[in-house]
Ligand code: BDR
């Protein structure tokens with residue numbers, strides 16, 4: 511069993527990532543879920559997390575709200591991709607039953623990592639503000655974090671030509687994390703754009719008869735619409751779920767161990783992740799960069815995960 515903390519901003523693909531992690535085929539122990547400002551304001555991301563937990567019966571995992579804005583920059587959100595609520599599409603209750611705990615998300619991360627035996631993996635699928643702040647507030651956690659398995663970055667961008675959304679929103683935070691010395695596995699656009707929910711896949715998932723699978727299909731239908739409108743894609747990439755898929759079955763991915771630095775100054779390249787594929791810097795690698803995904807294995811895993819939810 512691997513212990514994980516999911517740090518997220520649900521977000522359609524964040525929600526699917528939580529659902530994969532909490533499924534009955536998963537051997538992950540979710541120690542906590544923390545939320546961060548990203549796709550929408552942190553309060554909305556927290557409400558969405560709680561609603562997802564309600565939906566899948568995840569009652570025993572603490573949810574704590576984290577930081578409401580990036581370290582340095584103004585806040586920026588991605589409503590055109592995820593809708594006003596951050597989780598538009600499915601019909602969700604106004605108010606979740608589950609409540610967030612009183613503790614701040616950053617403090618919960620610190621507490622969990624300090625009290626664990628060097629075996630907690632952090633899984634950030636939003637901007638890296640909470641993780642950076644936790645490292646700054648309590649540096650003793652840094653050598654204790656087993657690994658960071660994150661979604662972010664790429665050798666091209668989706669928010670600017672150079673930068674992916676999660677890294678662009680808080681490149682200063684990303685810079686802290688990428689230079690922390692903690693082993694990082696990175697699921698960037700290069701690989702997440704291979705995790706496409708095609709029409710055939712959506713059809714396949716819609717044949718699974720339980721409430722969680724129906725919910726995921728509703729998420730995918732909305733996500734498909736915005737990805738078509740904004741990027742002209744025929745199917746949406748399920749970016750964030752690549753992190754959890756990797757933890758459940760690393761053989762789905764091919765990775766290269768490389769040096770990655772985060773641009774925090776460039777006029778056109780702010781938030782870019784600079785991937786040293788050909789080892790031009792001579793710097794030690796800091797990232798396992800996933801560059802290839804086995805499509806069939808990825809969707810088999812997702813299908814089995816959704817089938818593992820009880821029929822309701
Ligand atoms: C990332 O940005 C968000 O919109 C998604 O949830 C994902 O984490 C993709 O660039």
Ligand code: CA
Nearest residue numbers: 521524635636
């Ligand atoms: Ca996300």
